[in-house]
Amino acid sequence: MRALFANRQFRLLILIRVTTSLALPMLMVAVGWNIYELTNDPVDLGYVGLAVFLPQMLMTLPAGHAADHFPRRSMLLFAYGMLALSAALLTLGAALGNRDPLLIFAALPIYALGNATMRPASQSLLPQVVSKEQLPSAVAFSSSSWQMASIAGPAIGGLLYGLGPALVYGLVSGLLASVMLLATNLVHIQPAAMTDSGVVKRLLAGVDFVRARPVLLGAISLDLFAVLFGGATALLPVYARDILAVGPQGLGLLRAAPAVGALICGVTLANRPLQRRAGRIMFLCVGGFGLATIIFGMSRSLPLSLAALACLGACDMVSIYVRQTLVQINTPDAMRGRVSAVSNLFIGASNELGEFESGITAGWFGTVPAVVLGGVGTLTVVLVWSLIFPQLRRVDRLDEQA
Numbered sequence: 501m502r503a504l505f506a507n508r509q510f511r512l513l514i515l516i517r518v519t520t521s522l523a524l525p526m527l528m529v530a531v532g533w534n535i536y537e538l539t540n541d542p543v544d545l546g547y548v549g550l551a552v553f554l555p556q557m558l559m560t561l562p563a564g565h566a567a568d569h570f571p572r573r574s575m576l577l578f579a580y581g582m583l584a585l586s587a588a589l590l591t592l593g594a595a596l597g598n599r600d601p602l603l604i605f606a607a608l609p610i611y612a613l614g615n616a617t618m619r620p621a622s623q624s625l626l627p628q629v630v631s632k633e634q635l636p637s638a639v640a641f642s643s644s645s646w647q648m649a650s651i652a653g654p655a656i657g658g659l660l661y662g663l664g665p666a667l668v669y670g671l672v673s674g675l676l677a678s679v680m681l682l683a684t685n686l687v688h689i690q691p692a693a694m695t696d697s698g699v700v701k702r703l704l705a706g707v708d709f710v711r712a713r714p715v716l717l718g719a720i721s722l723d724l725f726a727v728l729f730g731g732a733t734a735l736l737p738v739y740a741r742d743i744l745a746v747g748p749q750g751l752g753l754l755r756a757a758p759a760v761g762a763l764i765c766g767v768t769l770a771n772r773p774l775q776r777r778a779g780r781i782m783f784l785c786v787g788g789f790g791l792a793t794i795i796f797g798m799s800r801s802l803p804l805s806l807a808a809l810a811c812l813g814a815c816d817m818v819s820i821y822v823r824q825t826l827v828q829i830n831t832p833d834a835m836r837g838r839v840s841a842v843s844n845l846f847i848g849a850s851n852e853l854g855e856f857e858s859g860i861t862a863g864w865f866g867t868v869p870a871v872v873l874g875g876v877g878t879l880t881v882v883l884v885w886s887l888i889f890p891q892l893r894r895v896d897r898l899d900e901q902a
Contacts, residue, residue, distance in 0.1 A: 529657035545738070628687070640766055754809060788815040
């Protein structure tokens with residue numbers, strides 16, 4: 501760990517990630533409460549996920565191609581600029597007293613464009629500034645630092661929302677502007693020249709790379725379908741206001757709880773990386789994610805709900821750690837942007853499309869049945885994937901080529 505922090509570029513990446521991870525959950529907590537406050541309809545919370553997912557789906561593969569073609573620092577500057585612009589538009593609308601949810605939805609595609617561009621560029625830059633031997637610890641520490649900021653972000657967003665959404669959106673705008681300034685100090689590395697012929701082939705190279713490697717395909721798709729069915733976070737405003745009756749401050753605590761569990765797990769993994777049976781542990785933890793989702797869905801107690809969400813976050817952290825380490829270890833640098841884009845496309849589908857699925861099923865069956873059914877769906881995915889991808893189940897050491 502000491503050698504990692506002697507690396508100035510790694511310290512800068514962590515600072516940027518912490519600041520971004522503080523700002524973006526604040527923004528989405530405010531957006532979720534703002535939308536539900538205006539419409540009183542859980543289905544609209546699902547549409548928030550859809551409004552983010554669709555632009556990300558369209559832009560992720562081109563963003564991955566761009567991250568392998570252009571300097572990744574330039575890509576990050578563009579991404580942070582788009583995120584800052586979306587926050588600025590939300591700030592302006594709230595300051596002018598906007599009561600139309602469509603104006604909030606109009607800012608979300610800009611947010612999605614920034615997010616889609618940021619992820620492959622940021623993930624591809626990390627292996628360029630640390631050694632291969634340091635990478636598992638760097639991934640764990642980077643992920644846990646993101647979770648650490650994600651604890652404070654929702655709590656601060658929920659607390660400040662009581663003073664008005666404009667304050668939250670304005671603070672996020674300032675944080676993202678500061679991230680842009682920090683990113684100008686990142687190392688300027690020109691990616692290796694692409695040898696693929698044809699634009700379409702280059703765009704789809706990441707898809708072909710993952711599809712040809714069952715371990716990577718299994719790890720990425722397991723996360724997609726497990727979180728797709730178990731995505732209860734979109735319905736947290738409903739739980740905070742109507743089921744647990746804890747208000748926007750309680751919503752901040754609920755949004756922060758998964759990050760608390762993930763942080764504890766991430767710090768543990770950074771100091772004691774998984775040595776053996778990584779694939780089996782990943783499956784067990786994704787199953788734990790499903791069980792925690794069911795417990796949260798049925799809970800009527802704030803402490804039990806927070807504990808279930810913390811367990812959910814810890815289990816998800818193990819899945820993130822195994823998946824990201826496998827992807828980074830097994831991907832050549834010239835392909836990192838495109839392979840990271842494929843991974844992020846799956847992750848975006850699981851998160852934002854999962855929010856849409858949760859909102860729609862809550863409208864059909866009710867909020868609690870939707871969450872419980874989602875947890876059952878996650879457990880079913882774990883069982884099916886363990887049979888379809890035995891290679892992933894048999895992964896032992898993460899520092900070996902899959």
